Amino acid sequence: xxxxxxxxxxxxxxxxxxxxxxxxxxxxxxxxxxxxxxxxxxxxxxxxxxxxxxxxxxxxxxxxxxxxxxxxxxxxxxxxxxxxxxxxxxxxxxxxx
Ligand SMILES: [Zn+2]
Numbered sequence: 001x002x003x004x005x006x007x008x009x010x011x012x013x014x015x016x017x018x019x020x021x022x023x024x025x026x027x028x029x030x031x032x033x034x035x036x037x038x039x040x041x042x043x044x045x046x047x048x049x050x051x052x053x054x055x056x057x058x059x060x061x062x063x064x065x066x067x068x069x070x071x072x073x074x075x076x077x078x079x080x081x082x083x084x085x086x087x088x089x090x091x092x093x094x095x096x097x
Contacts, residue, residue, distance in 0.1 A: 001017040001018055001019050001021070001090065001094075002017065002018045002072075002090070003015045003016060003017055003018070003090060004016045004017065004018050006067070006075065008027070008064055009024075011026060011027050011028070011062070012024045012025060012026050012027065013025050013026075013027060013030060013064070015090075015093065023093065023094065023097055024097075025093060025096070025097045027062045027063065027064050028057075028062040029096065029097075030062075030077070030088065030093070030096075031057060031061055031062040031079060032057070033092075033096045034083070034086035035086050035087065035088060035092060036083075036085040036086040036087070037085075038085060039086065057081075058081055059080075060079075060080035060081045061079055061080060061081045061083065062079070062080070063079065063080035064077055064078075064079065064080070065077075065078040065079060065080055066078045070087050073089050073090060073091075074087050074088050074089035074090055074092070074093075075087075075088055075090075075093075076088070
């Protein structure tokens with residue numbers, strides 16, 4: 001499914017899909033599920049999982065400054081705390097909702 005429209009409504013992100021369905025996901029939830037290596041950790045060649053210092057989320061962390069579309073398969077939000085390395089595919093968003 002492809003989104004026809006994505007907009008922030010209050011503290012949620014509302015996604016309207018081409019199927020006619022709509023998905024609402026809270027910004028805090030999205031922020032907590034940030035899929036980037038810093039937030040989710042990285043597995044090295046030895047199979048050890050490295051996770052950065054537990055990211056403390058501030059109130060600003062879960063505010064959305066802006067977002068951009070990435071290659072037609074996802075979005076990249078810029079959070080209020082400046083964090084912007086997470087790319088959320090539309091599949092991923094649908095999975096965490
Ligand atoms: Zn992240």
